[in-house]
Amino acid sequence: DAGVxxxxxxxxxxxxxxxxxxxxxxxxxxxxxxxxxxxGQGPQFIFQYYEKEERGRGNFPDRFxxxxxxxxxxELNVNALLLGDSALYLCASSLExxxxxxxxxxxxxxxxLTVT
Amino acid sequence: xNEVEQSPQNLTAQEGEFITINCxxxxxxxxxxxxxxxxxxxxxxxxxxxxxxxxxxxLIATINIQEKHSSLHITASHxxxxxxxxxxxxxxxxxxxxxxxxxxxxxxxxxx
Numbered sequence: 001d002a003g004v005x006x007x008x009x010x011x012x013x014x015x016x017x018x019x020x021x022x023x024x025x026x027x028x029x030x031x032x033x034x035x036x037x038x039x040g041q042g043p044q045f046i047f048q049y050y051e052k053e054e055r056g057r058g059n060f061p062d063r064f065x066x067x068x069x070x071x072x073x074x075e076l077n078v079n080a081l082l083l084g085d086s087a088l089y090l091c092a093s094s095l096e097x098x099x100x101x102x103x104x105x106x107x108x109x110x111x112x113l114t115v116t
Numbered sequence: 117x118n119e120v121e122q123s124p125q126n127l128t129a130q131e132g133e134f135i136t137i138n139c140x141x142x143x144x145x146x147x148x149x150x151x152x153x154x155x156x157x158x159x160x161x162x163x164x165x166x167x168x169x170x171x172x173x174x175l176i177a178t179i180n181i182q183e184k185h186s187s188l189h190i191t192a193s194h195x196x197x198x199x200x201x202x203x204x205x206x207x208x209x210x211x212x213x214x215x216x217x218x219x220x221x222x223x224x225x226x227x228x
C-alpha cells in the first residue's frame with residue numbers, strides 16, 4: 001500500500017505569492033494533520049482535519065488555511081508568502097483514535113518550500 | 117520553556133555503543149511518540165506509548181508518567197542509525213485532536 005504522499009516535493013516562490021500544497025493520506029485514513037518544520041527546529045502543528053472538519057488549529061496567522069476533500073486528501077494554502085514561511089511542510093495521516101485518545105500518525109515525505 | 121525538552125541536542129558515538137536519548141515534558145499527555153528523521157526530511161514513527169516500555173528490534177522506549185520523562189535506547193548502534201530522533205507528545209488539553217508538540221530533536225551520528 002502507498003504511504004502518505006505529498007506534492008510537490010520542492011517549491012520555490014517569491015514573497016507575496018500564494019502556494020498550495022497537497023497531501024494524500026494512506027487509503028482508509030480519515031484524518032490529516034499539517035506541520036511546519038523550519039530548519040533546525042522541531043515541527044510545529046498547523047492544522048488537523050478529520051472527516052472534512054477542522055479539529056485543531058495551531059498558532060499560525062490567517063494567511064494559512066486548509067481544507068479536506070471527500071476523498072480525505074487535503075490542501076494547505078498559504079497566502080502573501082513571507083521569507084519566514086520557508087520550511088519543510090509535513091502532512092501526517094491517521095486512521096482513527098484509540099479509546100485513550102492515542103493517534104498513530106504516519107508522515108509523508110514533506111514539501112520543501114523556499115520563499116525568495 | 118518548551119513543553120518538550122530533549123537531551124542531548126547532538127550525540128556522536130562509536131559503532132556498537134549503547135545510546136540513550138532523553139525527553140522531558142511539562143504537560144499531561146495521552147501519548148508520547150518517538151520519531152526518526154533522516155536527511156531529506158522524511159519522518160518515520162518509531163514508537164507511540166502511554167506507559168511502560170516498548171521494544172522493536174534494537175530500539176527500546178520507556179516512559180515514566182509520574183516523572184514526565186521518556187527515554188529512547190539503541191543497543192548495538194550502527195552507522196545506519198544516524199538520524200535526528202524527535203520526541204513528541206499528545207497533550208491531554210488537546211484531547212479530540214491530533215496535535216503533536218515536538219521537541220527540537222537529537223542529532224545522532226554513529227561513527228564506524
